[in-house]
Amino acid sequence: MTSTEAPVAPEAAEAAPTPHLRRIVLDVVLADGQADQVTVGNADLIRWDLTRVRRGWPSLGDALFLGNTFLAWAALKRQGSPLVGALDFDDWQGQVELVQDAPRQSGAAVPPSQPALAAG
Secondary structure: OOOOOOOOOHHHHHHOOOOOEEOEEEEEEEOOOOEEEEEEOHHHHHHHHHHHHHHOOOOOOOOHHHHHHHHHHHHHHHOOOOOOOOOOHHHHHOOEEEEEEOOOOOOOEEOOOOOOOOOO
């Protein structure tokens, strides 16, 4: 260990849990019956964060339906989906019948991108 490295307790290094992230997959149904399933990506989450602050919206935990609808719109927009077309969020959300979490498939956890480093 060099003088700039902080000591790490061995039990802390061994006990560090591997995070189990879950993909956000949403089912979207428009009032005209069109439907799709979309996977929300990091860019969509960032777009939510920036838009929420700019518009003075509450957090996702306090406005789940608004947040999920926005995330679905952002993901569909990013993918060039015809369900969104050229509509901005304010116009599109008025045409939405339902946005809900898609049923989870067993084992749908997102694996970590790198294995945990062994203490040594």
